[in-house]
Amino acid sequence: MSTTHPAEKSKPEKPGGDGSTLEVTAFSPRHPDPLPFSFPNNMKVEEAAQLVARKFGYAPGTPTFKNADGETLDRDKPLRAEHVRDGDVLELLDVGGGV
Amino acid sequence: MVTITEAVMADELPAITAWAERNDWRFTYDPAALKGRVEAEHPNVAGQLVAFWFDVTGYPNEQPPAWWCGGDGMSVTTGKADYPRPPLTPPPGLPNGSIFHPNPVICAPWNRLAYGVQGGPHPDWPALAAWKTYGAGYTQAHTIPDMLSALAIHLDRSDGMQS
Numbered sequence: 001m002s003t004t005h006p007a008e009k010s011k012p013e014k015p016g017g018d019g020s021t022l023e024v025t026a027f028s029p030r031h032p033d034p035l036p037f038s039f040p041n042n043m044k045v046e047e048a049a050q051l052v053a054r055k056f057g058y059a060p061g062t063p064t065f066k067n068a069d070g071e072t073l074d075r076d077k078p079l080r081a082e083h084v085r086d087g088d089v090l091e092l093l094d095v096g097g098g099v
Numbered sequence: 100m101v102t103i104t105e106a107v108m109a110d111e112l113p114a115i116t117a118w119a120e121r122n123d124w125r126f127t128y129d130p131a132a133l134k135g136r137v138e139a140e141h142p143n144v145a146g147q148l149v150a151f152w153f154d155v156t157g158y159p160n161e162q163p164p165a166w167w168c169g170g171d172g173m174s175v176t177t178g179k180a181d182y183p184r185p186p187l188t189p190p191p192g193l194p195n196g197s198i199f200h201p202n203p204v205i206c207a208p209w210n211r212l213a214y215g216v217q218g219g220p221h222p223d224w225p226a227l228a229a230w231k232t233y234g235a236g237y238t239q240a241h242t243i244p245d246m247l248s249a250l251a252i253h254l255d256r257s258d259g260m261q262s
Contacts, residue, residue: 099221
């Protein structure tokens with residue numbers, strides 16, 4: 001049985017061409033090197049961040065992304081609505097609140 | 100013989116260094132003392148440097164690190180002026196609340212100084228060794244670079260230093 005996440009196995013026919021998928025690079029704090037990811041265009045930030053978090057070995061939490069401008073993406077919005085584009089470099093982070 | 104803490108820190112150092120470089124934080128670590136220091140400019144107070152110290156004695160199996168702000172690193176400091184403050188008017192979005200408590204302490208399950216047994220505000224976290232199980236739904240960070248990331252996102256929402 002394959003354990004590959006959907007976002008990892010979805011390869012666009014023509015990256016950035018038909019706009020059906022987003023090809024991004026994601027860093028996580030606990031790994032020095034980034035990984036490439038491909039997400040459906042309409043995927044919510046929260047779903048994409050959870051996939052990336054699992055891939056990097058994180059336990060369930062409150063993940064989202066920070067973009068290259070340092071903006072924290074709204075977990076409730078689609079990636080496109082948060083202006084994620086092909087080729088973007090994102091940083092995974094957890095936005096769990098203060099105790 | 101290499102201790103578990105030494106081995107884990109050796110494993111985490113490349114990620115810590117990479118995170119610090121990506122985020123323009125200055126990082127130093129003394130493996131003999133098991134202490135590290137990171138320094139960043141407060142994102143909302145021009146010219147204000149914030150220094151975070153950590154002590155990884157017993158990390159990660161026996162207890163979480165100790166994190167504090169300011170001082171020379173020889174002992175835990177509690178000078179309010181060294182600690183960022185929570186925002187008076189929280190900006191929109193997550194995270195809710197702040198890890199920067201006015202006690203002052205960095206209040207998170209990944210800081211052993213927040214535990215009641217260490218004089219912190221959380222007697223509801225009785226076992227230091229169970230630190231990865233506490234605070235579900237709140238700030239979670241199980242490695243030092245994850246903790247740096249958590250400090251950074253809460254520092255982003257701070258509007259100044261405590262006084």
